[in-house]
Amino acid sequence: MMTSPDVGFILPVDKPAGMTSHDVVARARRGLRTRRVGHSGTLDPFATGLLLLCVGPATRLSRFLTGMSKSYEAVARLGVETDSLDLEGEVVREVPLPGELDEGRIDEALAGLTGDIEQVPPQFSAKKVEGEAMHRRARRGEAVELAPVAVTVHELVRTRWSPPELGFTVRCSSGTYVRALARDLGAELGVGAHLTGLRRTAVGDHSVADALTVEELEDPDAVAGAAMTPAAALGHLPAVDLTESDERAIRFGQAIGPGDETAGREGPIRMVREGRLVGVGEWTERGLQPRVVLPAPQPAGEAG
Numbered sequence: 001m002m003t004s005p006d007v008g009f010i011l012p013v014d015k016p017a018g019m020t021s022h023d024v025v026a027r028a029r030r031g032l033r034t035r036r037v038g039h040s041g042t043l044d045p046f047a048t049g050l051l052l053l054c055v056g057p058a059t060r061l062s063r064f065l066t067g068m069s070k071s072y073e074a075v076a077r078l079g080v081e082t083d084s085l086d087l088e089g090e091v092v093r094e095v096p097l098p099g100e101l102d103e104g105r106i107d108e109a110l111a112g113l114t115g116d117i118e119q120v121p122p123q124f125s126a127k128k129v130e131g132e133a134m135h136r137r138a139r140r141g142e143a144v145e146l147a148p149v150a151v152t153v154h155e156l157v158r159t160r161w162s163p164p165e166l167g168f169t170v171r172c173s174s175g176t177y178v179r180a181l182a183r184d185l186g187a188e189l190g191v192g193a194h195l196t197g198l199r200r201t202a203v204g205d206h207s208v209a210d211a212l213t214v215e216e217l218e219d220p221d222a223v224a225g226a227a228m229t230p231a232a233a234l235g236h237l238p239a240v241d242l243t244e245s246d247e248r249a250i251r252f253g254q255a256i257g258p259g260d261e262t263a264g265r266e267g268p269i270r271m272v273r274e275g276r277l278v279g280v281g282e283w284t285e286r287g288l289q290p291r292v293v294l295p296a297p298q299p300a301g302e303a304g
Contacts, residue, residue, distance in 0.1 A: 006297040007277070008036075008056025010065070010233035012211035012226060015043050015051045024214060028053050031217035040065035041174070041203060046088055049200030050208040058230050060292050064268055064280055068204030068236060069154065071171045075197035076182040078164045082194040085122050085179035095191045103161050109188040110168065114156045118148035119180050151176040165196070204236050230294060231270065231277040239270040240281075240288060247273045251296065255287035 015024050021042045028037045038059040040052045049072070054062045079097045082089030123146070152173040160167040166185075170178060179195045186193025201208050206228075216222040246256045250271055269288060271278045279293035 006057070007230060007294040008054065008058030009227040009229060010058055010061070011053040011055055011223065012206055012208070012228070013051045013053055013217065014208055014211040014213055015048055016214060017046055017048050019214070020045050021051055024051055025053065027214050028055070028217050032223065038062050041070065041200075043200060044086065044088075044179075044198065046086060047198040047200065049198075050203055050206065050211055051200075052203055052206065052233070055227075057294050058233075060294070061230055061234065061280070064234055064237065064292075065203065067174045068206075069171060069173055070176070070200060071169070071202035072178055073159075073169055073197075073199045073201055074167070074178050074182070074195060076166045076168070076185065076193045077196045078166055078186060078189065078193045079191045080164070080194055081183070081186065081192035083123070084194075085177075085183050086195040086198075089194070093192050097164055097191055101163070101189060101191065103158065105189065106161060106166065106185075107158055109185055110156045110158060112188060113181055113184055114153045116150065116152050119151045119176065119184070120148045121146050122177055122179050122183070149175060153181070156181070166193075169201075171202075206233075229277065231272055231275060234270050234277065234280070237268050237270045237280070238265060239272050242271055242273040242278055244273075246271075247278050250278055250281070250290045250293060253290060253293075255281075255284065255289040257287045 011028070013024055013028070015021065021039050025037050025039050029035055032055060034056065036056050036059055038054045040054060040062040043049065043051055052065050054060075054065070077087075078101070079095050080091055081093040083092050084090075153170060153176065154173070155169065155171040157169050158166065159169055170181065172178075178198055182193045182195040199208075210226060212222055212226045216226075242250065242256070249256050265283060268280045268282055268291070271281050271288070271290065276297070277294060279290045281288045281290045283289070
């Protein structure tokens with residue numbers, strides 16, 4: 001897909017285990033020869049899978065990608081609890097698995113964690129309390145009582161049961177912790193559990209099948225083939241087609257009037273001109289007000 005360095009692009013990358021999300025960003029900065037790289041949706045170091053990188057001016061769009069639903073393949077170890085809720089933590093409790101713990105009982109517990117639920121975030125998480133990430137406080141031995149957060153688990157399905165390991169897939173809203181789902185599943189079954197494997201397979205409609213490896217970040221042809229235009233990357237948002245005068249007004253920070261089927265709709269709206277993303281706005285009493293505006297692409301031969 002054709003992309004423009006003037007407005008930036010979105011790059012799907014398959015993060016390997018052992019790297020932090022920031023490590024992938026650092027690798028991308030070297031491979032793409034630009035400092036302006038960010039990511040949307042952190043993955044824990046032990047996790048693998050889809051990480052969406054925002055490059056160039058498109059870094060300003062990361063918040064509109066973060067809110068998309070996420071899909072995962074996961075493995076939980078039942079009967080063992082850790083302080084971090086995953087395999088990197090210290091074991092805090094072990095419980096023998098009862099003989100009656102079968103697939104039917106597990107499926108029943110999974111069904112109870114599906115839908116709109118209240119989830120208490122993990123102590124070891126990036127969630128900030130009084131301006132400091134929880135994982136930093138947890139490593140100092142501080143425990144903070146965290147309020148439950150409303151999340152939606154669209155799908156939670158067992159894929160295999162090989163005691164004590166349970167494989168499952170999950171599709172959930174942004175802000176859902178799969179580690180916490182494993183914890184709550186273990187609590188419901190009365191045996192405890194922690195997460196031993198996690199792979200993010202999709203962010204919204206973006207699939208890890210289309211992602212680059214970190215090694216391919218050094219390959220300009222591979223990057224060009226995988227890069228998404230901002231308009232395509234934000235395809236989940238409703239769009240307004242702009243006229244030339246609309247675009248001019250948007251670039252001056254002015255709202256444009258109603259007259260589109262999206263008028264009055266809540267949430268972010270793509271503002272598109274001839275298939276190119278001009279910016280993202282929202283409807284106010286003044287009309288469609290721009291919130292993020294990308295630079296205008298330069299005509300060929302005028303770059304630099």
